[in-house]
Amino acid sequence: MCILKEDGRLLEFHFSDEAGCLHTFDYVRVRDVNEAIALLQAAPGEVRPLAGGTELVPALQTGRLPVRCVVDIKGIAPLQELAYRPDEGLYLGAVVTFDRLLAQPEVRRLYPLLVEAARQIASPAVRNRATVGGAVCVAAAYSDWLPALLCQDAVGLVMGAAERRIPLAEFVCGDGCTRLAADELLVGLWLPSPSGAAVGSYQKLRLGHGSRITLVGAAIQAHAHDGQLQDWRMALTAVGPKPFRVSAAEALLNQENPTAAVIAEAVLRAQAAAAPTDDFRAGADYRRAMVGVLVRRGIETVLARVRGAKP
Amino acid sequence: MRHEITLHVNGHEHRLQVESHHTLLDVLRRQLGLTGTKHGCDCGECGACSIWLNDRLVLSCLVLAAEADGAHVLTVEGLAASGEFAHLQEAFIEHHGMQCGFCTAGFLMAAAALLRENARPDAATIRAALAGNLCRCTGYHGILRAVQTASRMRR
Numbered sequence: 001m002c003i004l005k006e007d008g009r010l011l012e013f014h015f016s017d018e019a020g021c022l023h024t025f026d027y028v029r030v031r032d033v034n035e036a037i038a039l040l041q042a043a044p045g046e047v048r049p050l051a052g053g054t055e056l057v058p059a060l061q062t063g064r065l066p067v068r069c070v071v072d073i074k075g076i077a078p079l080q081e082l083a084y085r086p087d088e089g090l091y092l093g094a095v096v097t098f099d100r101l102l103a104q105p106e107v108r109r110l111y112p113l114l115v116e117a118a119r120q121i122a123s124p125a126v127r128n129r130a131t132v133g134g135a136v137c138v139a140a141a142y143s144d145w146l147p148a149l150l151c152q153d154a155v156g157l158v159m160g161a162a163e164r165r166i167p168l169a170e171f172v173c174g175d176g177c178t179r180l181a182a183d184e185l186l187v188g189l190w191l192p193s194p195s196g197a198a199v200g201s202y203q204k205l206r207l208g209h210g211s212r213i214t215l216v217g218a219a220i221q222a223h224a225h226d227g228q229l230q231d232w233r234m235a236l237t238a239v240g241p242k243p244f245r246v247s248a249a250e251a252l253l254n255q256e257n258p259t260a261a262v263i264a265e266a267v268l269r270a271q272a273a274a275a276p277t278d279d280f281r282a283g284a285d286y287r288r289a290m291v292g293v294l295v296r297r298g299i300e301t302v303l304a305r306v307r308g309a310k311p
Numbered sequence: 312m313r314h315e316i317t318l319h320v321n322g323h324e325h326r327l328q329v330e331s332h333h334t335l336l337d338v339l340r341r342q343l344g345l346t347g348t349k350h351g352c353d354c355g356e357c358g359a360c361s362i363w364l365n366d367r368l369v370l371s372c373l374v375l376a377a378e379a380d381g382a383h384v385l386t387v388e389g390l391a392a393s394g395e396f397a398h399l400q401e402a403f404i405e406h407h408g409m410q411c412g413f414c415t416a417g418f419l420m421a422a423a424a425l426l427r428e429n430a431r432p433d434a435a436t437i438r439a440a441l442a443g444n445l446c447r448c449t450g451y452h453g454i455l456r457a458v459q460t461a462s463r464m465r466r
């Protein structure tokens with residue numbers, strides 16, 4: 001149970017008697033960022049923000065999280081903002097759901113890689129709830145969303161004791177691990193405008209459509225200027241402790257025309273950067289081999305799309 | 312922690328006492344006795360608990376009941392009662408879109424959500440829309456044919 005002052009400052013805070021016992025916890029809905037942060041600060045680590053809940057709710061059901069209170073942040077208006085300004089770029093409030101993102105005309109026109117990745121996240125019912133900020137904070141090593149954001153040089157906007165801007169490449173530090181302090185809130189994502197007409201492809205291998213676990217994913221993006229492709233970007237997922245950019249392959253594609261030999265070398269560089277592990281879903285060798293297949297497919301898809309074909 | 316919430320379920324208003332950790336699925340099945348919505352994986356993988364929340368397809372095992380305060384919920388019971396998707400239900404029967412029936416309510420809710428937005432989906436669109444629903448009996452072909460047939464019928 002939490003009691004709040006009207007101006008958002010915390011007046012008094014205490015958990016209910018049963019909070020934290022077995023599978024129980026407290027639930028509080030807030031309308032204001034400062035209220036949310038006040039609650040997070042009152043008991044860091046034991047109070048967790050709740051957005052779409054598609055990861056947090058099942059995790060709470062296991063009773064293994066040390067969470068005694070969830071703060072529902074979906075109703076905070078500034079966190080719902082979704083706006084594109086040509087000079088600034090795209091602002092995504094943390095609680096924007098993937099179905100809302102996919103319906104946005106500017107996103108569909110200017111950020112094709114974001115769209116192709118978001119469309120492949122889990123299933124429609126999950127995309128109707130899951131949020132663009134939640135998926136960043138979950139920081140899954142197999143995330144479909146993070147590689148697409150990394151290719152946009154996205155920046156996370158964080159509020160807590162102070163306001164911080166953290167590039168996504170630094171924000172995520174490992175599987176399920178972020179630089180977010182327990183008393184900080186990710187309020188939104190800022191994506192710069194693309195440097196030209198962006199062409200992108202997200203290639204994903206999974207056990208079945210609708211499955212939430214990605215075995216290997218490759219995000220590829222380039223920018224067309226007068227029919228020439230520049231500023232290649234590549235990110236891999238599920239082949240390391242966190243999704244990451246492959247700068248060695250990007251540098252090669254930026255220097256040379258993408259002939260068959262150059263693509264083959266880019267594939268090798270991507271495979272060299274991958275550090276997959278074995279698990280019950282797939283072996284490391286298989287994952288590394290699939291990095292090659294997906295990266296090649298991604299580059300060829302981008303090239304075909306620039307030529308006007310739509311494979 | 313106890314919450315008093317209001318839910319509009321299948322057109323009826325309910326005032327309910329729920330605990331913070333109760334999911335919407337728990338409340339629909341245990342408190343309201345609406346057992347058409349099935350309790351499957353509890354983690355958003357199987358689609359058996361699919362319902363409409365404020366007109367959007369969601370998995371009721373991933374929504375806390377307290378989050379849904381004031382919301383409008385449609386379950387398979389409400390879908391059937393409305394008659395709006397009777398042709399979809401008929402098509403499931405005609406094409407053997409079920410065997411044990413455990414997944415059927417979820418498939419109906421997902422398929423109806425698709426047909427409401429896209430009256431004439433192609434096969435690939437239907438597969439993508441139903442990707443979050445698992446069926447271990449039919450092999451999916453009957454389900455796919457049922458939705459295709461329903462899309463060709465007049466609503």
